Amino acid sequence: METRTALVTGAAQGLGQEFAVALAARGYRVAGLDLAPQPETAAKILDYVELVGDVTDETQIGEGLERLIDRFGTLHVVVNNAGIYPAKPFEETTADDWRRIMRVNLEAPFLVTRAALPYLKAAGWGRIVNIASAAVFSAPPTMVPYIASKAGLIGFTRALAGALAPYGITANAIAPGTVDGGLRTPEPPDLVSTLLYVVDEGSDFLTGQTLNVSGGSTYL
Ligand SMILES: NC(=O)c1ccc[n+]([C@@H]2O[C@H](COP(=O)([O-])OP(=O)(O)OC[C@H]3O[C@@H](n4cnc5c(N)ncnc54)[C@H](O)[C@@H]3O)[C@@H](O)[C@H]2O)c1
Numbered sequence: 001m002e003t004r005t006a007l008v009t010g011a012a013q014g015l016g017q018e019f020a021v022a023l024a025a026r027g028y029r030v031a032g033l034d035l036a037p038q039p040e041t042a043a044k045i046l047d048y049v050e051l052v053g054d055v056t057d058e059t060q061i062g063e064g065l066e067r068l069i070d071r072f073g074t075l076h077v078v079v080n081n082a083g084i085y086p087a088k089p090f091e092e093t094t095a096d097d098w099r100r101i102m103r104v105n106l107e108a109p110f111l112v113t114r115a116a117l118p119y120l121k122a123a124g125w126g127r128i129v130n131i132a133s134a135a136v137f138s139a140p141p142t143m144v145p146y147i148a149s150k151a152g153l154i155g156f157t158r159a160l161a162g163a164l165a166p167y168g169i170t171a172n173a174i175a176p177g178t179v180d181g182g183l184r185t186p187e188p189p190d191l192v193s194t195l196l197y198v199v200d201e202g203s204d205f206l207t208g209q210t211l212n213v214s215g216g217s218t219y220l
Contacts, residue, residue, distance in 0.1 A: 007078050098145045129173070
């Protein structure tokens with residue numbers, strides 16, 4: 001099998017770093033795109049391509065992808081993981097708060113996916129994985145724009161699946177949860193195993209789905 005290449009957004013820390021490291025351990029060549037430098041991630045991955053840029057900025061996305069292609073030549077997997085989740089009472093939520101959350105959590109996955117698509121089409125095989133949230137199903141009242149953005153991301157994923165199917169590219173979402181109303185957050189391995197399942201060579205028929213990984217705290 002050809003060595004696969006993956007781009008993970010928001011790879012400097014948290015889940016993005018875990019996803020990048022897990023994909024590298026599976027033999028993928030990995031690049032990360034984050035606002036922040038990614039020394040910790042780079043230290044854990046041989047031949048890591050560290051792209052510092054903003055996922056809401058089309059120019060920076062394009063430049064990042066060009067660097068990735070210069071280095072690896074191909075792109076197969078995009079993990080749209082970068083996200084922000086500020087909590088605020090609804091009545092204090094400003095239009096700027098709403099727009100900022102929508103831009104990072106919903107518009108950016110669209111921009112990154114659209115910019116990456118020509119490379120995935122050229123490869124003839126691909127996986128788009130959007131990191132949503134199980135909070136969409138529990139809907140905490142202090143996270144109205146966040147819930148709306150992640151619900152939008154799930155809708156984006158479903159529609160994208162049909163649009164990309166002719167090219168052999170799947171699109172799925174993973175919805176991490178917090179268990180028992182936040183008493184326990186999911187451990188990275190709980191989510192990494194789901195990511196590896198979604199991107200697996202044998203998952204060609206899995207598309208348009210949202211995999212809710214929330215330890216039984218919420219159901220679709
Ligand atoms: N941690 C959880 O329990 C949990 C639960 C449900 C969903 N999620 C989702 O998983 C994803 C990752 O969560 P996390 O907790 O690891 O987040 P985190 O805050 O630890 O890391 C997010 C990363 O994204 C980067 N980032 C933010 N805005 C960016 C931008 N505009 N351009 C480029 N990079 C940007 C940050 O620099 C950071 O490195 C998010 O989409 C989040 O909504 C997380």
